[in-house]
Amino acid sequence: MTTTNSTATNSTASSTDNGLAALAEATAEAVTADLATAGVRPRVRTSLVGGTATQVTVRAGAHEWTVDEPPALGGQDTGANPVEHLLAALGSCQVITYQVWAAKLGIALDEVEVDLRGELDIRGFFGLSEQVRPGFQSVSVDVLLRGPEPAERYEELSDAVERHCPVLDNITTEAPVESTLRVA
């Protein structure tokens, strides 16, 4: 009886071997075994800091941070503003989706950077024209990847990310938002 090769290293190990491939596989198994594990329901609270015009405290789980406006928009710039947070949500979601899908597809990936710009016309927000939407009219997302694979593999990865990035989906395809108002 021989034990040749029993200690061989995994020849497919790459810089993307960060546990995400195993996570994706475990998630697939868990969801197959019990569909109820697929549902998640993130919760966030935002509240005005008393005595300020536009300073907002955000609480999400154990995390707390501040959103504000620059002086030109009535605030004191104690944090990035809401539309910058929307771009941050999109950019960080792209980065993480690149990481997870690179692991799923076995594509080595060394660096991911995303540069985002949004086009906004403030006439919408201030009600100066009912023809102008209040939100971004368009967003540009420039992705820079570094890694050892042929370019085609990164194009394959990019296609997968475009189809599976949650925040990208919520900006490019409408979702219902139900609001309730309570006055105390």
Next chain:
Amino acid sequence: MTTTNSTATNSTASSTDNGLAALAEATAEAVTADLATAGVRPRVRTSLVGGTATQVTVRAGAHEWTVDEPPALGGQDTGANPVEHLLAALGSCQVITYQVWAAKLGIALDEVEVDLRGELDIRGFFGLSEQVRPGFQSVSVDVLLRGPEPAERYEELSDAVERHCPVLDNITTEAPVESTLRVA
């Protein structure tokens, strides 16, 4: 020629007299004088922290913060995750839009709190079902206002906020996102 009342105080001054009404008026004047002042183009950069699975550094102007995933989603919970940031963008945008429109409409407003929940099915993100969208399927937004005005005035305010909140618009109505990929 008389100057009677030239020193009268503004009888509509309220707890919302925080400079936002004057800002809205100055913005309207500036945009009327030069339409080019209406366009703004926020920019944000997000990049993977080397050696981590899902830790992302966000830079927006002078502000820098971290986005990450909890261990159950492959990260180390060094920051709130992207979909929590999407809810934070929406909630903080609601708070600030309430403040600005309360000032525009002359409605006194003492407190604004927004509690948000999103419904997500992770089969979309992990590609386990092509029938499931990757983003939030729906979002609920519970707004709590405190102030001295009759309830009807806060309903009027809420209607104005629903029509003019930028991030709400970008979630409920699709916007084009143009992506470019560069491989280095």
